[in-house]
Amino acid sequence: MRWSTLYAPTLRDFPAEAEAPSHQRLVRAGFIRQLAAGHYSLLPLAIRVRAKIMAVIREELDRIGAQEFLLPAMHPAEIWHASGRWDVMGSEMFRLKDRKGAQLALGMTHEEIFTSIATELNSYKQLPQIWYQFQTKFRDEPRPKGGLLRVREFTMKDSYSFDLDAAGLDAAFDKHRGAYLRIFERLGIPAIPVDASSGTMGGSGSTEFMSPAPSGEDLVMRCGCGYAANVETATSRLAPAPDEDSAEVTPFDTPEVRTIADLAERHDVAADRQIKTLVYVIDETVTLVLLRGDHELVEQKLVDATGAVSLRPAEPGEIHSHLGASAGSLGAVAVSDLPILADEALRGRVNMTTGANRDEVHLRGVDVDRDITVGRWLDLRRAQPGEACPECGQPLEEVRTIEVGHIFKLGTKYSEVLDAKVLDANGKAVPVVMGSYGIGVERAIAAIVEAHHDEAGIKWPVNVAPYTVAVVMMSTKDDEVRQAAENLYRQLSDTDVILDDRDARPGAKLTDVELVGIPFRVTVGARGLKTGSVEITSRATGETETVPVAEAAARVRDLLKN
Amino acid sequence: MRWSTLYAPTLRDFPAEAEAPSHQRLVRAGFIRQLAAGHYSLLPLAIRVRAKIMAVIREELDRIGAQEFLLPAMHPAEIWHASGRWDVMGSEMFRLKDRKGAQLALGMTHEEIFTSIATELNSYKQLPQIWYQFQTKFRDEPRPKGGLLRVREFTMKDSYSFDLDAAGLDAAFDKHRGAYLRIFERLGIPAIPVDASSGTMGGSGSTEFMSPAPSGEDLVMRCGCGYAANVETATSRLAPAPDEDSAEVTPFDTPEVRTIADLAERHDVAADRQIKTLVYVIDETVTLVLLRGDHELVEQKLVDATGAVSLRPAEPGEIHSHLGASAGSLGAVAVSDLPILADEALRGRVNMTTGANRDEVHLRGVDVDRDITVGRWLDLRRAQPGEACPECGQPLEEVRTIEVGHIFKLGTKYSEVLDAKVLDANGKAVPVVMGSYGIGVERAIAAIVEAHHDEAGIKWPVNVAPYTVAVVMMSTKDDEVRQAAENLYRQLSDTDVILDDRDARPGAKLTDVELVGIPFRVTVGARGLKTGSVEITSRATGETETVPVAEAAARVRDLLKN
Known part of the structure; x- marks a missing residue:
């Protein structure tokens, strides 16, 4: 291919709307154009x-x-x-x-x-x-x-x-x-x-x-x-529940408490001693989902565990009509008319705190196994970095x-x-x-x-590069340069070679070769040719070697093989 | 490819619902399957x-x-x-x-x-x-x-x-x-x-x-x-209008005449002496379209000539309100408030008959140029086989x-x-x-x-055949046959060869090779091998030649080249 006939509209800058490195580079290097959000045209490269x-x-x-x-x-x-x-x-x-x-x-x-x-x-x-x-x-x-x-x-x-x-x-x-x-x-x-x-x-x-x-x-x-x-x-491996004695369930007033953090702050109840009570509508059935206060639900786990076709958080109205309270004061103690799903991390926990199903009232001294009718124990929580690997116990990343x-x-x-x-x-x-x-x-x-880019552009692996070698004619006016570049292009015609024969500034050509991300560049310039040599530059390493013109094609072939 | 691992579900018969030869054969030979009307799955072949x-x-x-x-x-x-x-x-x-x-x-x-x-x-x-x-x-x-x-x-x-x-x-x-x-x-x-x-x-x-x-x-x-x-x-070249004298426009009663044929039959007016008056709504404008009685309108010509975005025949109500008569008695004589488009074949015609815009009344003696205000003369009619070629005058096919x-x-x-x-x-x-x-x-x-089929199936040209050669192992039990077929398959591995190694009746295998339409078949059977030979059959000509096993691969290569 001759670059002069290739349609690869490279841009001076990364597009302002693009954040992902691949988005920035594929647009700037002339690989893709957006037709509408989520619909891209692929260009020849x-x-x-x-x-x-x-x-x-x-x-x-x-x-x-x-x-x-x-x-x-x-x-x-x-x-x-x-x-x-x-x-x-x-x-x-x-x-x-x-x-x-x-x-x-x-x-x-x-x-x-x-x-x-x-x-x-x-x-x-x-x-x-x-x-x-x-x-x-x-x-x-x-x-x-x-x-x-x-x-x-x-x-x-x-x-x-x-x-x-x-x-x-x-x-x-x-x-x-x-x-x-x-x-x-x-x-x-x-x-x-x-x-x-x-x-x-x-x-x-x-x-x-x-x-x-x-x-x-x-x-x-x-x-x-x-x-x-x-x-x-x-999943992750949890520390075992502390070995404590059960206490009695005792209500206490919690004005203005809406969240796990509110309760921790104002009533000194650590998040991991609270029960988080979520209300979902799973295939039309209002269901309570319980997690430890410091844990986060993974909805997909809920879908996978229940085989739900439809699943959504309940509306405030639905919550109130079933539990008699608003989010912030919900709990599962003594609830017998709704299915209750609980995360494994709650199993065997005592002295827990949870909402009382009365607005601004909570219960302390909850013994999960004693006070809550859990229908199914499930793995529902999101594993966190630093928690122990479920297989070896080392911290997860x-x-x-x-x-x-x-x-x-x-x-x-x-x-x-x-x-x-x-x-x-x-x-x-x-x-x-x-x-x-x-x-x-x-x-x-x-x-x-x-996985393969830098600030200058893309660094395609050889296997997938649009072209694997660019022979850059540093001047289109200089006969000797032109002829040497054309010769090399011909010698490499059995590879995915592109000849940069554009009538453009040498700097712009080199920038484009880097931006487009061609793995190897053979720079053919008047100065090098004076000593009978050309330069071969690897896009991946940035290394340049000076090679006699006569050996350049063979050297490129070697580089492509490795 | 080994046929035993190819998914090509051939059927015993042509599918009953298929009429086009390609449809029949592509389904029966296991190339395509219908998902829904107009939506086909393409299978490996x-x-x-x-x-x-x-x-x-x-x-x-x-x-x-x-x-x-x-x-x-x-x-x-x-x-x-x-x-x-x-x-x-x-x-x-x-x-x-x-x-x-x-x-x-x-x-x-x-x-x-x-x-x-x-x-x-x-x-x-x-x-x-x-x-x-x-x-x-x-x-x-x-x-x-x-x-x-x-x-x-x-x-x-x-x-x-x-x-x-x-x-x-x-x-x-x-x-x-x-x-x-x-x-x-x-x-x-x-x-x-x-x-x-x-x-x-x-x-x-x-x-x-x-x-x-x-x-x-x-x-x-x-x-x-x-x-x-x-x-x-x-288009076609028309005979010139006969050289006749004009007459006067004269109305006459035409009870129960609804069509060109009715008028021809009951009042002895040849179709080519009638004017067919069609009413179209072209981009919201009611327009008269005139053709000779024996000619047929090509709607696309009307679209192309007018550049219409929308075009449809007028409804009976629209026709009546604009012309005061029903289809069957329509005409353009003395119509001045609607655009009139006329086919070139009417130009210069005299003594024509057309509807009078009164139900069951027609006019004779119409001189098109004198009596009708044609807005544009256009080429609107369908050329018919046997009419003269517009370029050389020979009959069109x-x-x-x-x-x-x-x-x-x-x-x-x-x-x-x-x-x-x-x-x-x-x-x-x-x-x-x-x-x-x-x-x-x-x-x-x-x-x-x-373009390439017969009753037995498809006859793919070599350039597009799914496989170009089928080596048919006539028995999978006979060691000598198996080995000879496998050898040929190996020798032809640089071509698009398929080895029919299925454990099936020899007749069924030959039928499938013909149905699928593979250009050359090499039949490897026990009888031929006794004299050291195999048969090569061309799907295109049906000709079979007997060739020594050792020369078979070379002969196939020759055939593929030509």
Whole structure:
């Protein structure tokens, strides 16, 4: 490629509205442009990176025996109703009607549609199958942000496995785990596999692949021992409850106390000796959710533990009509008409303080096991940095990350409702056991930049660089320079070389090469040529070496290999 | 690839609901499955064909200097309002609202969006540019049909050219015309370039590429001299009006006459001596449209000639209130308060018969030039097979075709309203001159099958075949057969070879190879191996040759080359 014919509109400055390093650099270096919030156009440089990422993903999926498909983006509502997800997906799913008034959805994911294809499978002899596609997904994100990090439409590689039994699913899941680790390594994304919630996917387990980055929106708790989990599932080991005697439940007045902190401050009750009483409406049922005063609820844990389809905090009116008091004075002591879910950290606690279900009155001396009818003990609280790792007891560390992949063991949730069954070896019809596996392609572009950049621009790893070598003609007027640069360009024509033949200031050209992030630059200038040499600069290390012109192509080839 | 691990669910019969040969064969041979009317899933075999088609298109576009982009599929309504096409596109454009209530469109085409990218161009020095993408288009077709022939979502290669002036556009248009002809030739699609209407695109001219097929929905008029045009634009040379004397306009009663045929039959007035009076509402104005009684209106010609944004036949009530009569007795004689558009075939005609604008009364002796105030003479009628070619006078032939590509000279329609301007050599800001160019990828798959099939299945041209050679192991039990087939498979591993290693009846395997349409089949059986030979069969010709095993791979390579 000749830079003079490439459309790569680089900008003088980082765009003011961009905060994430990848957003700033991808816009400034001419890779992307925003059409609307969450909708980006990819320009030629981005297309090259995207194609390389897709090629790596294809290779690794081929290696595990996956076959490529392409399914529709637009789906009849019926199939989403059949799985129950028409309702579950809520406002994140784009919906529309066609000219005949039929309801349609734009696919956020394709479990239902791939399962409909799998209904044609009929024998265990056809299993296992791994099917995938690269396809445009639409998601009505409440807050699109960060350039390509969180958008409303994007290319996803989604794959789906179909097996006869759980052991088959485990094998397909492990294959994908391995493939994903190889993919992220080849792409230069330092992804950590972590335990995660299955969310709206359902199923028995999932692993997320998280790439550390300050602009990431997902928190991961991890430990040196190898433990790592999304905050939505992370746990920690708690110190045992102190060995104290029970006391009597005693009400006391707490005027103007509204919060855990108020009670701690004015009545000297440490937060960890309080019971936090939250009121949720879970699938239409008003439910009390109890945590220790110093702990924070992870709503996703509540969803996962209850299998809730809908879940929301109760309104003040609902709270008052059920408990007779307002938030700030709520409690579960003697409550017998509402389900009560409690976090494990409260088990066996005595001498606790909680609201009395009378405004501005609390109770002290509460013995949780004695005074509260807990329906289910659950893990509901958010693990905090510094708490003990659940596996080894060392302090947990909190890391901001970007989710770059997510794999799910789905089980038979979709195959049962959509009737994807095969005959097993005994001739019995059984639902196929499924997994699903996703990587967002454009988010991967952003994640690579988040991990490989500096103030001057992007530092693409060789595997995914739009061009791997830039031969920079420092003058287009000087015949000798021009000829030497053209020669080198020709010699390197079997690599992803770009010749910077633009009629521009040498400084501007070098700045652009750094900004765009091409791994190796060969600078061809009059001064060097006087001694028969050119300079080769590595974008990753910043190191420059002076090399005889005749050896430059070979040296570049060496550098590209390592 | 080993067929035993390929997911290609072939069916015993053609699907009953399919009529088009491509639809029947693509479903039966396991290439596609329908999710809903107009929405198809592509299975692994189809993905391979699609990838080869896309590779050919990319190569030919690269050759004319085009650069690849990828733009969003979902667009804010504002940009479609800016071009005026939010209204023009009507019910063919899918529309929806996001969670905030903002109106969105799913892109049917991308003139607006690419133009918004082009607003960043600022100098004539950056021109010409040719930009393209492979992107999913959504169109709410009233009648999706024919499998991949007419669908509601599909991959389109759309490109857009940006030039300083009309001469630049002409060059870009010619480049695309050449590229398209090469593409269709390489894909095995016998496309004819024809003059066409620009429809909702606007602009000064367009060429469609039409592939003859009995299941096609578009009619083309063509002549041996090279003339070819879509019926929406095709014209023919008319015999001159007979040289007669004018007569006086005379009313006569025509009870129960409602149609041209009624009048011809009951009052002996040949259809070509009648004036057909149609009433249209064109952009809110009631307008009379006149044709010769034996001619048929092409509505698109009316749209193109008037530049109408909206156009519909008038309602009976509207007709009556403006003309005082019902359809069947309408005419334009002495009408002065409505615009009158007339087809050229009426010019200079005398002694014509037409409705009197009184129910069941007609007028004879009408001299069109004398008695009717024609506002504009236009070419409005449909050319008929057998009429004289407008260029050479030989009889025109009518051919059913599939539109496989369409290229448009757009001019400055979009760049003006969206403000895509550059400074010209004199420093003056001028709107860029645009063209747009499209090929539907999945329709191309269908068009290839329409042109290459027989009763047994598909006959893929080598360039686009999912696999080019099938090595068929006629027995999986016979060691010698197995080993010979595996050997050949290995020897051909640098080609797109598939080894049919399925544990199935030999007849079923041969049937599948024919159905799927693999160009060359190497049949490895025990009988042949006894004499050290295998059979090579060409799908295109049906010819089989017997070749020594040792020479088989070389012979296949030869065949693939030619």
